[in-house]
Every structure is written in structure tokens, then in C-alpha cells.
Amino acid sequence: MTSLVDAPASVQTAIRPPAPGRRRSRRTWPIVALLLGPSAVLITVFIVLPAVYGVWLSLTNTQLTGFAARNPQFIGLDNYTYLLASADFLASLGQTGTFLFWSAIIGQTVLGMVAAVLLSRTWVRGKGFFGAALLMPMVVPEVVASLTWASVLATSPEGTLNRLTGLFGADSTAWLQDFPMLAIILVNIWRGLAFAMIMFQAALEDVPAELIEASRVDGASAVQVFRYVTLPLIRGPVFLYLLLTTISTVGVFGLVYFLTRGGPGGQTTIAAIYIYERALQFSQIGIGSAASIILLVIVLVLGVVYVRLAKVQV
Amino acid sequence: MTAISNPSAAPVVATRKRPLRPVDVVQRAIGYVLLVLLVLFCLVPFAWVVLSAVDADAGAIVKFPEFSFVNFTRFFSDPGTPLLLVNSLVIAISSTALNLALGIAGGYALSRFAFRGRRFFMFAILLIRVVPAPATIVALYLIMVNLQLANTLHGLILVQAVSGLPVTLWLMKGTVDAVPVELEEAAWTDGSTRLGAIRRIVLPVIGPGLGAAAMLQFMGSWGDFLTPLVLLQNQDLYPLAIGLFRAFTERNIVDWGLLAASGIVYVLPPAILYLFVRKHLLKSSLGGALKG
Missing domain, CATH: 1.10.3720.10 (MetI-like)
Structure with missing residues (x-):
């Protein structure tokens, strides 16, 4: 997740004209091949090839075991027509959408923005402590994050969340059985809040303080200033964040798999888990690959939409 | 929640030279309440892992530990x-x-x-x-x-x-x-x-x-x-x-104490590396600025 942050900032360095002292000559080719060649070959084999091979696999009936494992056949778009008519797959896409919308686009964005705006106030004391505490969920490994929440969501009346709701007089609930989607949305908000906060803090730093002060002097309330001055100015970074969080949320696997393994009754089989189950547990490589390609296309379409939206008024 | 955050907001208000309008005081109080709630949301889930790792009789839920390092010695043995x-x-x-x-x-x-x-x-x-x-x-x-x-x-x-x-x-x-x-x-x-x-x-x-x-x-x-x-x-x-x-x-019976201790062991290397690299990064950029 963190690694995605670096990409946009570095884009600008690439657009810069080549630094002086760089020489273009025939003699550079051997040394470039020597230095960059291994990276280029490895990236091709372990990143590009899987993507291309995935497209081919999605057009075959490849299996991990059985007859089709030895002799896979080209079957055209059969896997795609199967998937698009499959209630399980469509339900899985729907769950991915629900998970993405409520956890990333609403939850992380709103809470991350609240945290970033509050921490940008001059009157807040203890910013170091607040910032460090909010970063904790992001820096621990996925498996530890899941483990902590397994205890919070524990079914017994002494589970942390049940104790909390018990304060308000509610009966104890088996959160991961009765409200599995709500539970994983909550966990993913917790996990991704800090990334949103970091992105928005960086964006807010670029908003000129005089503009905010001028609006305040003109009698605008804090909420009005945020809505009409700050938000339009950070529109670009907000959509960039939405793009990055969409990619990483669609790629969430371990966090959900650890807690629910897609259950109960397939209620939390988000697309990543659907692909894993189909391809590697039911050994239907072809169908799993077709599902991967459909997911990839959806992410790309969303990406284009965000980029368009970000540019409208900037 | 309000009770926790109000005392922390009060000294800030008191030390200000220019008196704050009541609306500002309310806004700041709300701000601190929100921040404290966010921090609790982020930190409370860790309570179980931290407490159970040092609890000789750990279970699936948060409770006051029977303090010992036995889970860590079990991890390594x-x-x-x-x-x-x-x-x-x-x-x-x-x-x-x-x-x-x-x-x-x-x-x-x-x-x-x-x-x-x-x-x-x-x-x-x-x-x-x-x-x-x-x-x-x-x-x-x-x-x-x-x-x-x-x-x-x-x-x-x-x-x-x-x-x-x-x-x-x-x-x-x-x-x-x-x-x-x-x-x-x-x-x-x-x-x-x-x-x-x-x-x-x-x-x-x-x-x-x-x-x-x-x-x-x-x-x-x-x-x-x-x-x-x-x-x-x-x-x-x-x-x-x-x-x-x-x-x-x-496993049919989860060994909660060992699991929590393993979780702590698992978190430590990246945490130590993060602190070390951060310090090193600060030092080197500072050194560069001083020499420059």
C-alpha cells in the first residue's frame, strides 16, 4: 500500500528533460543491458508474463488435476459466458463492490479526511502521539491485523466489541457469523484510515493558509470553508487517493480470508477470494483466470473514471 | 468520551491570550473528542495481542494478564x-x-x-x-x-x-x-x-x-x-x-498465548527496522545539510 504513494510523486521526475551529462551513444548499450537487463528480464518473466498467460488461460479449460490438466483445450469465451451467468460470481462482484464502496470510498476517505483536517489545526496538542497512534493499524502485517480483530469480534459476551455494545444494553452478537460483511468493512476501514490521512495531510499542506484565513474573516464557518475552499483545491489528490485505495482494496485478500475464509455461506467471498477458491482449491484454472481478467478490466475502467473526474475542474 | 477529552482541551483554552469565542471552544472540544475516538478505534484492537502475549493463561478475549514471559519461551522452545x-x-x-x-x-x-x-x-x-x-x-x-x-x-x-x-x-x-x-x-x-x-x-x-x-x-x-x-x-x-x-x-484447540506471542515476535522486526531506518534517515539528511 505504502509503495503506491511514491509513484505519483516520481512521475514528475520522469517528465523532466534528461540531466546534463547523460550521453547518447552506441557505446552505452552494452552497459545499459548489463545494468538494467536483469531487472527487465525478471519483470517480464514474473510480472508481465503472468498477466499475458492469464489471458490465454482464461480462454482454455485448464485444470490443476484430472484429464484437462494434461491436455487443456482452447474453448473461446466459454469461461466468460459461464461466469457472467453464474450467480456465485455475480454475487462475489457485488460483495466486492459493497466492500469497496463502504470501506474504502466512504469509510477510509471520510475518517482519513477528518483525521487529516483535525491534525492540520494549529491548536491541536499532541499531534505526534495522535499521528503515531493512527499509523499503527497500517504498519503491522496483515496477519497480525486480522488476529487482533478476531479477538475484537469474538462471539463470547466478553469479546471487545460485545462488551462495548453491552454498555448500551445490546445482547452479545456473533459478529463474524451474523454480520460478516459489516465486520470486514470495519476491519478494512481500520486498516486503511492511516493511508488516507497521509495522502490528505500532504494535500492540505499545499492549500494556502491566507485563503482559509480570508474566508474565515469574511464570516464563513469552518464547515463552509472546508466545503467551498479547501475541498475544491484538493480535488486532484482526493481522486488520486480514490484510485489508489480502489486498487489496493480490490487486492485485499489476507485480511478477509483470515477472518472469514469467504463465509459464512459465501457472504464475504470478495472477488480475490473467489479467484483463489476457484483456481487453486477447486482447481478450475481457466475459470479463475477469466474471473481475474474481468476484475482487472473493472479496476481499469474505475481508474479511467477517477482520472476523468479528477481533471474536470482543475 | 467527553469526560476524557475535555480536560485536555481546557488548558489550551486557558493559556490563550486572546479569549476564545464560545463557538471556538465547542469546535475544539468536538475536535479533541473525534481525535480521541479515532485513536481508541485504532489502538484498542491491539489490546488483546499485547496482553495475551504476556499472559500465562491467555484466552480468546481481553482480560488482565497473569503476567509472565512463558509464551515467548514456548515460542522459542x-x-x-x-x-x-x-x-x-x-x-x-x-x-x-x-x-x-x-x-x-x-x-x-x-x-x-x-x-x-x-x-x-x-x-x-x-x-x-x-x-x-x-x-x-x-x-x-x-x-x-x-x-x-x-x-x-x-x-x-x-x-x-x-x-x-x-x-x-x-x-x-x-x-x-x-x-x-x-x-x-x-x-x-x-x-x-x-x-x-x-x-x-x-x-x-x-x-x-x-x-x-x-x-x-x-x-x-x-x-x-x-x-x-x-x-x-x-x-x-x-x-x-x-x-x-x-x-x-x-487446529481444534487454539493455543492463544503462543499465538499472541508469535504475533508480537512477527511485528517486532519491521518495527525495529522502521525505528532504525527513520533515525538513520534523519541523521543522514541532517548531516548532508550541515556539510552543505
Whole structure:
């Protein structure tokens, strides 16, 4: 997740004209091949090839075991027509959408923005402590994050969340059985809040303080200033964040798999888990690959939409 | 909640020279309440792992611990768990070393030479970040099986080193860009070879960029769950991530104390590395500013 942050900032360095002292000559080719060649070959084999091979696999009936494992056949778009008519797959896409919308686009964005705006106030004391505490969920490994929440969501009346709701007089609930989607949305908000906060803090730093002060002097309330001055100015970074969080949320696997393994009754089989189950547990490589390609296309379409939206008024 | 945050808001209000309007006081109080709630939301889930790790009688829920380090001694004396830690260390350290070696060489080439296809290469590897990992894992698994690299540690190390390579290349390219080429040229005129100049001039000054790249790669590899889950079937090769997952899901009776202690052991290396690299980064950038 963190690694995605670096990409946009570095884009600008690439657009810069080549630094002086760089020489273009025939003699550079051997040394470039020597230095960059291994990276280029490895990236091709372990990143590009899987993507291309995935497209081919999605057009075959490849299996991990059985007859089709030895002799896979080209079957055209059969896997795609199967998937698009499959209630399980469509339900899985729907769950991915629900998970993405409520956890990333609403939850992380709103809470991350609240945290970033509050921490940008001059009157807040203890910013170091607040910032460090909010970063904790992001820096621990996925498996530890899941483990902590397994205890919070524990079914017994002494589970942390049940104790909390018990304060308000509610009966104890088996959160991961009765409200599995709500539970994983909550966990993913917790996990991704800090990334949103970091992105928005960086964006807010670029908003000129005089503009905010001028609006305040003109009698605008804090909420009005945020809505009409700050938000339009950070529109670009907000959509960039939405793009990055969409990619990483669609790629969430371990966090959900650890807690629910897609259950109960397939209620939390988000697309990543659907692909894993189909391809590697039911050994239907072809169908799993077709599902991967459909997911990839959806992410790309969303990406284009965000980029368009970000540019409208900037 | 209000009771907790009001005292912290009060001194701020009191020490102000200009008296605050009541509406400001209310806004600040609400601000502190929200911040405290967010912090509680972020920190409370960790209570179980921290308390249970030092609890001789740990269970699935948060309770006051029967304080002891017995879970940690069990972690290191258990027949299975130390191997998980060793595997995790081998995988993360090797993949980071390989990633950095490739990244430094490639980043130097991308920064110092203008060759055909350089811009295309940079943007192509940037585009790779758009692809979610679960979308390529199936084809990657089959390729690894065909290359006889599935279910081996070196196969996993190779995959993880390469998956972080686009980011490392970008970072190292930017870092080398910031080193004046004149320094290198001076070394060449003093009779140094190109590689000699890289070793003596470039490597010593790219520490902070290298540290950042190393930390990102190490944490990515250390925390990775999906790739080892798919690529490794042999129990003796499991890293901590998979070992913890199996211990949580596949045993009838979960050993909560051991699980929590393993979780703490699992969190420590990236935490220590983070603190160390951060301090080092601060020092080196400060040193550069003072010398400059």
C-alpha cells in the first residue's frame, strides 16, 4: 500500500528533460543491458508474463488435476459466458463492490479526511502521539491485523466489541457469523484510515493558509470553508487517493480470508477470494483466470473514471 | 468520551491570550473528542495481542494478564515456531538484498543513460502497480510450477524481489538523479573506472533512498500472505504469516498465548527496522545539510 504513494510523486521526475551529462551513444548499450537487463528480464518473466498467460488461460479449460490438466483445450469465451451467468460470481462482484464502496470510498476517505483536517489545526496538542497512534493499524502485517480483530469480534459476551455494545444494553452478537460483511468493512476501514490521512495531510499542506484565513474573516464557518475552499483545491489528490485505495482494496485478500475464509455461506467471498477458491482449491484454472481478467478490466475502467473526474475542474 | 477529552482541551483554552469565542471552544472540544475516538478505534484492537502475549493463561478475549514471559519461551522452545521465524527472516532478507542489487544497477542505468525506450520502460513499470496481486496469482503459480520453482524458498524469494522491483527502480532512479554527475566525472578524470566511481562516489551518498527502498521491500516481503500461501505447500518452508494463519484456523484447540506471542515476535522486526531506518534517515539528511 505504502509503495503506491511514491509513484505519483516520481512521475514528475520522469517528465523532466534528461540531466546534463547523460550521453547518447552506441557505446552505452552494452552497459545499459548489463545494468538494467536483469531487472527487465525478471519483470517480464514474473510480472508481465503472468498477466499475458492469464489471458490465454482464461480462454482454455485448464485444470490443476484430472484429464484437462494434461491436455487443456482452447474453448473461446466459454469461461466468460459461464461466469457472467453464474450467480456465485455475480454475487462475489457485488460483495466486492459493497466492500469497496463502504470501506474504502466512504469509510477510509471520510475518517482519513477528518483525521487529516483535525491534525492540520494549529491548536491541536499532541499531534505526534495522535499521528503515531493512527499509523499503527497500517504498519503491522496483515496477519497480525486480522488476529487482533478476531479477538475484537469474538462471539463470547466478553469479546471487545460485545462488551462495548453491552454498555448500551445490546445482547452479545456473533459478529463474524451474523454480520460478516459489516465486520470486514470495519476491519478494512481500520486498516486503511492511516493511508488516507497521509495522502490528505500532504494535500492540505499545499492549500494556502491566507485563503482559509480570508474566508474565515469574511464570516464563513469552518464547515463552509472546508466545503467551498479547501475541498475544491484538493480535488486532484482526493481522486488520486480514490484510485489508489480502489486498487489496493480490490487486492485485499489476507485480511478477509483470515477472518472469514469467504463465509459464512459465501457472504464475504470478495472477488480475490473467489479467484483463489476457484483456481487453486477447486482447481478450475481457466475459470479463475477469466474471473481475474474481468476484475482487472473493472479496476481499469474505475481508474479511467477517477482520472476523468479528477481533471474536470482543475 | 467527553469526560476524557475535555480536560485536555481546557488548558489550551486557558493559556490563550486572546479569549476564545464560545463557538471556538465547542469546535475544539468536538475536535479533541473525534481525535480521541479515532485513536481508541485504532489502538484498542491491539489490546488483546499485547496482553495475551504476556499472559500465562491467555484466552480468546481481553482480560488482565497473569503476567509472565512463558509464551515467548514456548515460542522459542517449540519444535515448529522457531523455524517459521527463520524462514520469514531468510525470505525477507534475501528478497530485499536481491531487490536492492537489481534496483541499484537498474536505477543507475535509468538515471545516467539516455537510451531508446527509457521513458516507455519507466511508464510501463509504473502501470504494473495498477494490477491487483490476486488477479495474476493463478497464472504466476502455473509458471512457477513449470519452472520448478513452486514450493521452494528461492522461488518465493525471486517472486517477492521482482514484485517490489518497479517501486525500487523508480526510487533508485530518483535518488541517483539527485547525485551530481560532475562528482562522478571528476572521479573518472582521476583515473577511476565507471564501476569504481559508482562504488566510491554514488553508493555512499544514496543511503537515505536505499534505506527507504529497503524498508518498503522488507515490509512488503515480511507481511506478504497471498504469495507464500499459494506458492508453498511444504510445512517446513512456511513463513510466520502462514504459520500463524494455520495455527489460528486448522487446529481444534487454539493455543492463544503462543499465538499472541508469535504475533508480537512477527511485528517486532519491521518495527525495529522502521525505528532504525527513520533515525538513520534523519541523521543522514541532517548531516548532508550541515556539510552543505
